[in-house]
């Protein structure tokens with residue numbers, strides 16, 4: 001089921017918390033997740049309990065890059081990385097395809113367990129060995145976007 005609802009970017013935060021279980025928003029679309037998958041609230045609650053995942057933060061250089069490029073451009077990069085490095089049934093160098101530095105999205109991928117197909121299977125209940133669906137790609141991008149926006153907010157609050 002893919003109901004498409006148009007939302008403005010500005011309403012993103014308001015809406016994402018209003019949505020109850022088994023859906024998330026990406027690029028103004030509401031994505032309905034299969035029953036066995038967690039919504040973003042539950043996922044992020046679980047991620048904060050992982051000492052490995054919570055080690056990842058954006059450094060000043062990454063935040064500067066993020067703000068300089070803007071979210072729209074960074075999300076285009078996200079779609080590109082996910083499409084090329086995660087979406088194929090058998091991605092190249094799977095397990096080692098996501099660097100630990102060089103782009104804020106790479107850091108976000110490690111922080112959210114969207115780094116390789118094994119982590120996607122373990123944390124996001126997306127099975128290995130088959131190409132990702134369009135909905136799954138949108139969901140992964142939504143997860144990464146959510147983490148990047150959180151990091152950006154934290155950095156803004158630190159400044160003021």
Ligand SMILES: [Zn+2]
Pocket residue numbers: 095113114115116117118119120
């Ligand atoms: Zn991984």
